[in-house]
Amino acid sequence: MALKVYVDRMSPPSRAVLLFCKVNGIEFEEILLDILKNKHTTPEYKEINPMYKLPTIVDGEFKLFESHAILIYLSCAFLGVPSHWYPSDLSKRSKLHSVLDWHHTNLHRGLGGLLFNTILGQLKGLPLNAEAAKEGEKLLVKSLTKLENFWLKDGRFLVGSFQPSIADISLVCGIMQLELLSKKDHDRILSPYKKVLQWIEDTKSVTAPHFDEVHGILFKVQKRIRERKETQSGITEMKAKL
Amino acid sequence: MALKVYVDRMSPPSRAVLLFCKVNGIEFEEILLDILKNKHTTPEYKEINPMYKLPTIVDGEFKLFESHAILIYLSCAFLGVPSHWYPSDLSKRSKLHSVLDWHHTNLHRGLGGLLFNTILGQLKGLPLNAEAAKEGEKLLVKSLTKLENFWLKDGRFLVGSFQPSIADISLVCGIMQLELLSKKDHDRILSPYKKVLQWIEDTKSVTAPHFDEVHGILFKVQKRIRERKETQSGITEMKAKL
Known part of the structure; x- marks a missing residue:
């Protein structure tokens, strides 16, 4: 029985797991559960993951959630799987x-705070929280500074390595979520971090062509969001299109 | 050269690392850095941990932070170290x-949100944030429910085990921070969770007598906080006493 991977490609930890499987030629069945449509809150999925979170894998009888694990x-x-990944x-x-x-407590939290309280909460029809978005951006910028000056100080990849690891895949898939912002905001936040930008490109390059394929949906949604901003069409209309 | 362990015993992840060393007879030198007095923000400590966080270990030339790691x-x-720990x-x-x-993203975050925005922020002289404390308590209660009904469902310890692991030490040291609340609030939050309460007692018991020794300072501070609440003495006076 092939490995089953439950994901929503709009979620960075889901993309990280998918990308890792594809890059390493691990055979799997992808089961897409659309978070926006609450497909992860069914009784069937509760049996697989009682936390109702994505991603989850099922390997024979063994079930596991939390993307790093x-x-x-x-x-x-x-x-x-080559040993440089872990x-x-x-x-x-x-x-x-x-x-x-x-x-968990820095980059991911900062990204979540910023994006959930701007773009993603809106897609779920939740009220926006400008204060929480601001706090999120503050933690995100602090985290990007630590990536630039500490974690990427000594190597092409994280923690002084010249080959990619699971951490590069996990963190870069997280940062890619910033593509959902306007180009202006995206560039304002990321452009001061030259090493971070180079590391994103290097991670894309060593995981090509799978990186772009796994991120396809993200760029589709980005296009819709940016178009909506330009035309001021409603959020309901955008959701219907997705 | 003995292992060096940089800690503040008021911090749960610090206590978890200390407790683990003591229970397993690992020799180490404990270096106390008082967070309230900003002893973790010196240039000397930055050389050891540029994140200025506690705990950190130094084993020969090797430096490591993040308590789970x-x-x-x-x-x-x-x-x-017996294999049941990991x-x-x-x-x-x-x-x-x-x-x-x-x-990281559930229990620890809930505890932090509640305590930092009530008791601990106050000790640092920061303004309290009732809304953030409420959000923290909400996540904490949700996390305790998951502990009770999922993580402790099948065993005396976490993830269906009958022997303790590093996760039991880490999570119980976190929950102990609730001792800083008033007895009424502590009991209101924890008393519905019978398995959680039993698991805390079991973890204390398998790590005795070190558990109580490592938590000594927490109970001293608890006493001061509860006395202060009764006498309404000022926060400055309490800090001076610590």
Whole structure:
């Protein structure tokens, strides 16, 4: 029985897991659950993941959620995954755990705070919260500064590495969510971080052509959002189009 | 050169790392940095941890921060640590990673939101934020429900285990921070969760006598906070006493 991967490609952790499988030639069945349409809150999915979150994998009888845990599992469970994705050397592996933990409470939280309280909350029909968006952007900018000056200080990839790891995939898929902002806001936030920009390009390049394929839906939604802003068409209309 | 452990015992992740070392007989030098007195923001400490966060370990030339990453490192680097703390079986280990990841964005975040915007922010002289405290409590209660009904569903300890792991230490040290609330608030929040309460007692019991020793300062501060509430003495006076 092939590995089952439950995802919504609009969610960065879902894209990270998909991308990792594709890059490493892991066979899987992709099950798309549209969060906007609440397809992740059904009783059937509750049996698979009682947290109602995405992504989740089911490998035979084994169920697992939380994308970092999934990426580590896949690195270890599937033969043929090159060791640079999740090194066995204790020091390197520990630094990888450190940046993945940092991601949760810094970069991921900042991105979520900014995007959920601007674009994504709006797609779900929730009221916007300018104060929370501002707080999110503050944490995001602080996190980008740490990426630039610390995590990317010594290598082409995270934690001083010259080969990509699961952390590069996870964090870059997160930052890609900024594509949903207007071009002006996207560039205002990201352009001061030259190493970060180069690292995003390097991660895209080592995971090509899968990176663009997995991010296709993101760019479709980006186009709709930017068009809407220009034409001032309503959010309901945009949702109907998706 | 002995392992160096930089901590503030008022911080749950610091206590988790200390407790783990003590329970497993790992020799270490404890370096206390008082967060209230900004001892973690010095240029000397920046060299050790540029994020200015606690805990951090230094093992020879190797520096590591983020408490989950540290607990995993210690489990692997020190001979004689029993395997139940961080099982080598891939399924068990993956479930452990999953609950540790979940901790970051649920229980830990809820606890932080509630406590930082009530008691702890006040100790740092920051303005209180009732709305953020309320949001924190909401996430905390949701997380406690998931602990009770999912993570502790099948075993005495987390993820269906009958022996403790690094996740039990990490999460219980977090929940202990609720001791800083008034007894009434503490009991109001925790008393509906019978399995959680039993699990806290079980974790205390398997890590005795170190658990109480590591939490000594927390109970001292609790006493001062509760006295202050009764006598209405000022926050400045309480800080001076600590």
